[in-house]
Amino acid sequence: MLVEMSSRKLLSTTNIVAMGVGTALYAAFNVFFNIFQLPGTQLVALRPSVCIPMFFGFVFGPVVGFVAGFLGNAISDAISWGGFWWNWDVGNGLLGLIPGLAMYILKREDIFEKKGLLMAAIMAIIASIIGMAFAAYTDYIFGYGISTIEEATTILFIPAAVTDAINGAILTPILVAAYGAAVRGRARRA
Amino acid sequence: MRTRFIRYIEGKSVIHRLDPRSKLIFVFSILLSLTVAPNILFLIPLLAVSLAFYFSARLPWSKTKTTWKFVLAIILVLSTLNLLTLSILYGGAQTLEDVIAQLTSKEVLLKSLTPVTKLLTLAIATVTFIFTTPPHLYAPALGQMGVPYKVAYIVQLALRYIPEYIDEMKKTLEAQMARGFRPKGGKNPIARILSVVPLVVPVTISATLSIYDIADAMELRGFGEKRCHTWYRKLRMMRRDKLLIMISIALAAIYVAIFLMRLYGVIDIPTILRLC
Numbered sequence: 001m002l003v004e005m006s007s008r009k010l011l012s013t014t015n016i017v018a019m020g021v022g023t024a025l026y027a028a029f030n031v032f033f034n035i036f037q038l039p040g041t042q043l044v045a046l047r048p049s050v051c052i053p054m055f056f057g058f059v060f061g062p063v064v065g066f067v068a069g070f071l072g073n074a075i076s077d078a079i080s081w082g083g084f085w086w087n088w089d090v091g092n093g094l095l096g097l098i099p100g101l102a103m104y105i106l107k108r109e110d111i112f113e114k115k116g117l118l119m120a121a122i123m124a125i126i127a128s129i130i131g132m133a134f135a136a137y138t139d140y141i142f143g144y145g146i147s148t149i150e151e152a153t154t155i156l157f158i159p160a161a162v163t164d165a166i167n168g169a170i171l172t173p174i175l176v177a178a179y180g181a182a183v184r185g186r187a188r189r190a
Numbered sequence: 191m192r193t194r195f196i197r198y199i200e201g202k203s204v205i206h207r208l209d210p211r212s213k214l215i216f217v218f219s220i221l222l223s224l225t226v227a228p229n230i231l232f233l234i235p236l237l238a239v240s241l242a243f244y245f246s247a248r249l250p251w252s253k254t255k256t257t258w259k260f261v262l263a264i265i266l267v268l269s270t271l272n273l274l275t276l277s278i279l280y281g282g283a284q285t286l287e288d289v290i291a292q293l294t295s296k297e298v299l300l301k302s303l304t305p306v307t308k309l310l311t312l313a314i315a316t317v318t319f320i321f322t323t324p325p326h327l328y329a330p331a332l333g334q335m336g337v338p339y340k341v342a343y344i345v346q347l348a349l350r351y352i353p354e355y356i357d358e359m360k361k362t363l364e365a366q367m368a369r370g371f372r373p374k375g376g377k378n379p380i381a382r383i384l385s386v387v388p389l390v391v392p393v394t395i396s397a398t399l400s401i402y403d404i405a406d407a408m409e410l411r412g413f414g415e416k417r418c419h420t421w422y423r424k425l426r427m428m429r430r431d432k433l434l435i436m437i438s439i440a441l442a443a444i445y446v447a448i449f450l451m452r453l454y455g456v457i458d459i460p461t462i463l464r465l466c
Contacts (some may be wrong), residue, residue: 011340013414014405020347021401025346025394028355032386048387052394059398071348079197084316086221142225145268145309147301148275155271171390178395185400 010063019067022056022096025049026072031079050164051171053096054124058111058176061103065096069131085144091135095164098127099172111176112180117173124168198324199254205247205322210331212431212438216243217272219438221317228451230304235274239316239441247322247341254321261313265306272302289456330423339419347404355397359389362396 009015029049053072057065070093074084102111102119110116136156139146146152200206205213220240227233232242234241277292283410329346333339363373363385373385449458 011338012405013409014401016340016344016414017347017401017405017408018398019344021351021397021404023344023348024355025397028352028359029386029390031356048390051390055394056398066346071344073351075348078320084217084320085312142314143305143308145264145305146406147272148303151271151275172296174391178391179398182395182399 004112014063015060015145018056018060018064019071022052022060022064022068023071023075026052027075027079030076048167048171049063049094050128050168051090051124051175053092054099054120054127054168054172055175055179056098057098057100057127058102058120058123058172059179060100062097065098065100066093067096069093069096081156087138087142087144089133090138091131094134095127095168098130099123112176112183118178120172120176121169124172125143125165126155128161128168132157132164136160197257197321197352199249199321201248201322203246203248203322205243205318205429207428208322208434209425209431210323210327211335211425212427212434213323214331214335215435216438217315217319219442220223221312222442223445224311226306226445228448228452230300230307232445232448233304233311234305236441237311240311240318240424244314244318247318247319249321254317255319261317265310268309269302269306272305273298275300327423327425330421330425333419333421334425340414343413346362351397355393358393358396359386362389362392 026049029045029052033047033049053065053069056068070089073092074089077084077088099120102116102123106119107118111119136146136152137149138144139156140149140152146156220236223236224233227236273293276298277289277295326349327341328349332345333342366388367373373388429451448457
């Protein structure tokens with residue numbers, strides 16, 4: 001049942017809807033959490049919602065995760081303060097893409113087992129580090145408001161990566177487990 | 191859409207009447223030019239173009255106030271931080287007088303102002319785009335720009351479902367309250383936002399399960415059957431749109447040309463335009 005899903009083509013209707021729904025969910029929650037600006041940082045908010053692209057990536061594959069993170073962040077930024085920061089959107093996309101790579105490491109039938117949940121937590125931490133490093137250091141490289149590498153590390157990278165890693169590592173396995181239980185109850189779902 | 195979520199401000203200015211496609215191309219050309227601009231003098235024309243774009247949209251101050259407060263606060267904080275880190279960490283200053291001398295030196299001031307000017311220019315251009323483009327035109331604009339319709343549909347679906355999921359959050363909260371859950375709230379805004387946290391898991395799971403129903407409904411109506419797709423809202427390029435696209439392409443071309451020529455050492459910036 002689950003094995004069949006990975007062999008479907010990339011832009012199948014299910015994947016398109018998954019990307020749309022993931023984006024909408026991520027944006028809807030971010031609008032609330034964007035108000036939580038961490039003191040002393042720039043645009044870094046405490047967001048339990050980071051688990052959404054991670055979960056979509058883990059269950060539906062890296063591309064769905066990337067789109068949910070990228071577009072969801074872009075739309076929520078547009079709603080909260082009307083702006084578009086492409087590098088932060090790509091960073092958020094990576095939060096969804098990296099857990100999706102578990103698809104190639106783990107057997108599909110294992111993702112709702114203990115092994116899968118552990119993998120989800122580990123991938124969430126790796127994704128937070130890589131994704132936020134990309135966003136923070138591109139701010140420095142292209143000079144969007146940041147002029148020294150130390151500044152990028154202390155006011156952007158560390159606060160964003162640590163909070164996202166904690167939120168992601170706790171909530172993503174919970175979501176995966178809850179989804180696994182819900183899917184088992186509905187045999188029709190592929 | 192029941193509530194207007196994206197901050198679109200209605201208006202009749204020339205920018206409002208522009209085709210979203212040409213505005214999008216303009217924003218990207220500004221972004222590209224900013225990225226390759228060599229120093230702050232080259233940023234001034236871009237800032238001027240962005241400001242002209244913003245002011246021709248004639249957006250009322252009362253509606254854009256909150257956004258500007260936010261953007262200006264960030265810029266103020268960042269420029270101070272930039273100034274301090276540059277002068278204290280890199281200036282090699284030992285005493286307080288050294289620090290003050292560093293703070294006011296030309297090099298440090300320029301080095302800290304350049305990134306902030308880039309951020310401000312980018313913010314002005316994107317804010318104008320978002321404030322003047324109705325959200326229902328995002329997907330048709332992408333579709334008619336040559337983006338595959340399936341990709342444009344992702345944007346369409348996302349915008350369509352955001353209000354739905356905000357409703358779903360309210361419903362889930364009410365259901366939890368009916369079972370005895372009492373969110374801490376009252377007048378404290380932070381506590382009210384914290385009450386959203388227990389909703390993340392149930393709302394995400396119910397939304398994920400509905401994916402298959404939505405996909406089935408779309409396929410039953412023939413979505414994805416044919417390769418081509420027409421759009422209900424047909425966008426038409428007017429003369430002013432073509433003009434804006436030409437200006438955008440010219441602007442980006444000039445900046446990229448300067449960047450490439452400097453990279454290969456064909457030309458160097460004239461001494462007058464060189465700062466330090």
